[in-house]
Amino acid sequence: MASLIHAKEDIISPKTEIDTAPMMNVTISQGNRKDEEQSVHHAPIVSPYNDKIRPLLDTVDRLRHLKITQEGIQLPTIVVVGDQSSGKSSVLESLAGISLPRGEGICTRVPLIMRLQNNPNPEPELFLEFNEKIIPTDEGKITDDISIATEEIAGEGKGISGNPLTLIVKKKGVPDLTMVDLPGITRVPVHGQPEDIYEQISKIIMEFITPEESIILNILSASVDFSTCESIRMSQRVDKTGQRTLAVVTKSDKSPEGLFEKVTADDVNIGLGYVCVRNRIGDESYEEARAEEAKLFDNHPLLSKMNKSMVGIPVLAEKLVKIQATIIQRCLPEIVRKINAKLLANEQELNRLPKHPNSVAEAMTTFLRIVGSAKESFRKILVQGEFDEYPDAQEMHCTGRLREMFDKYSQELHSKNVVNRDFLLDKIKVLKETKSIELPNFLPKAVFLTLLQRKVKGISTIPLDFVEKAWSYIEDVLTSVLLRHCENYPQLISSLRRAAKNLIAKKKQQSIDWVNVVVEMENLTNYTCHPEYSTTWSMLMADQATLMHRVNDPHSSNVVYIKRFGEINIAHLRHFKGLVEEAYDVKMRITAYWDIVLRRMVDNMALHLVFSIKNLVNKEMQRNIIEELVGPQGTGLERMLEESPSVTEKRNKLEKSINLLKESNNIVANIIDISFED
Ligand code: GDP
Ligand code: MG
DSSP: OOOSSOOGGGTOOGGGOOOOSOOSSOOOOOOOSHHHHHHHHTOOOOOTTHHHHHHHHHHHHHHHHTTGGGGTOOOOEEEEEEBTTSSHHHHHHHHHTSOOOOSSSOOOOSOEEEEEEEOSOSSOEEEEEETTEEEEEOTTTHHHHHHHHHHHHHOSTTOOOSSOEEEEEEETTOOOEEEEEOOOBOSSOOTTOOTTHHHHHHHHHHHHHSSTTEEEEEEEETTSOGGGOHHHHHHHHHOTTOTTEEEEEEOTTTOOTTHHHHHHHOTTOOTTOEEEOOOOOTTOOHHHHHHHHHHHHHHOTTGGGSOGGGBSHHHHHHHHHHHHHHHHHHHHHHHHHHHHHHHHHHHHHHHHSOOOOOSHHHHHHHHHHHHHHHHHHHHIIIIIOOOTTSSSOGGGOHHHHHHHHHHHHHHHHHHTTOOOTTTTHHHHHHHHHHOOSOOTTOOOHHHHHHHHHHHHHHHTHHHHHHHHHHHHHHHHHHHHHHHHHTTTOGGGHHHHHHHHHHHHHHHHHHHHHHHHHHHHHHHHOOOOOOTHHHHHHHHHHTTHHHHHHHHHOTTSOSEEEETTTEEEEOGGGGGGHHHHHHHHHHHHHHHHHHHHHHHHHHHHHHHHHHHHHHHIIIIIHHHHHHHHHHSTTOOHHHHHHSOOHHHHHHHHHHHHHHHHHHHHHHHHHHHHHHHSOO
16 A cells, blocks of 8 residues: 555654754755665655644644534635646545546546544544535545545536535545645636637636645646746745745656756746756556656756755645644644634624614614614714714715815805896886886886895895705605614614605705795795895995996097996987986886895895704604604614514624634533644
8 A cells, every 4th residue: 555654663763853843944964875865755744743733733724624614713724726637636645545536638527635634543544525525535446435425516627616525535645635626727718718818728727826824735737838837827826935835846857857947047036945856657556656756856867966855745734744744733723812802793793783672662662772872873973063974975064064065055045146238128128018108217116126026036036945955865865864764674774764764855845935935925925024125225226327427428439347247338328318217216126125125035045944954853753753763664673573584684793603613612622732832
């Protein structure tokens, strides 16, 4: 049988004893004498610290079996990568001393986790683990069983899958190693392979080699230029300095020329060094294969020049065992810390999940609490301008946003109706229509009112648009506040949305009614007791004389400067000489009065809005929502008694994860004391 490792009792020669201090770059002292070299080839691989490492490796394997990586906790792993047919399976086969599916094309279609365990029992024991099943197998059947398992995981044909298959090999003489064999990389899909095979395989490989905890075992065929290997490019992407990459060069027997130079030059940055091997060829037995390998590196004129610490499967096995010990010892404390942190976080999250109410009374209490806290949040952002609950959500900073809307409203009101073209012409037309037989300079009230009504009509849509916009905005904010507070009771969402909608619709209608009354009042009566009206009018009238002078003098300039209106062309006014004076007066009265109207529109709107919002927050909101949910038509409370599926799902997921982490914690608790004492 393949005996890479002899039983423990006969292994320890001073030469092969390995420093127990963890280290990554392993070199093995070499002997000069022939017999010493011989003993390197058949070197026992079990090192004295294996007794210590074995439980650690078992721990990691048990964590892997629990699928702890699902919790985002990465395990130290030796990952085998290489281009298609570079010899990955052959290397694993050599290490395990068993036959694996091997050959041209893509054989490995799922990640194969290989757990090698040295076992005193002379009878090897082999198991396949996949899809929650454990299937015993043996050396004769293993190739077929792997193919059957692969088909069950990845389907028949050439498809691949990221779900792993675990092969456990308990055998006397194998090194205690766990490695993952991955599908080989291929650029070009061959017969029956899916079109995106390269992307699929790259994705799986990247998943395995990206974590810092992974050691990349890069299998390179001696016959190729290493720098063109796809697997080298991939490992360089995640491990630039190569500090966690070890290269295994296969097929040394086929391409010995220049191999020594290639590995010495190290053009591709392999931090953990190279090991050149010769795998089993054809029907050779393992013993024959190892003997042939030893002969090759001893006698070949080119290959024998290589340092013995760089050649042969036993050297590779020993290096891997050492590297594995190092990474496990380095990673375990962090893994323990992560398990505990994750466990704590999940337990806290589980506690935060809403207690499920058991009675209508309990549901009522919960509901009132939700509405109460929503009301408080709403008051803060809408009335008090406190944004501690929404520091970064600009759209929830209501006082500021409403202020912006309001300023825009005011600007819009002021910019409407400002036209300097055909100065006074509209006034003249109205005067002409309304004049009856009466004294000149006697301004009829109807003229003023007609003109005022036109102006009011011109702006009447602006306050309506504004209240429409303001309440739509407040509805969005109210809905979002309510939804945030009932996060854990999604069954309330639709009722709360409806409540918010109905409530705001009511408020909006009130505002529209109010605006209509205000506009109607401005339409019907012209009144102000504000002294500014007279002051402004007098000030504006000061330019009347100049204007009249120009209008009456055909030789004077057509342009007159009038306060508030600037440079005005008056050519057209010369046709209406008799009416200009009065028209000017009317215009200035309207102008002075319009200032007052606009101020009323703006000020009253501000008062109205603040008043309505305060009423909404302080009185209406809570009452309306409660009525909507628990009123005659409301079914909200009954619905609260059923736990929502999403919360149930969250709870189940957390509970499952907590169990897994607790189990992991138990596993690591057993070894943590023994593993880090030195
Ligand atoms: P994988 O696709 O990377 O798993 O490659 P395999 O392990 O299936 O090997 C591909 C082919 O290369 C097989 O026919 C092997 O027998 C052959 N092979 C692997 N290693 C060696 C070696 O060291 N020497 C020789 N001569 N052939 C090898
Ligand atoms: Mg393979």
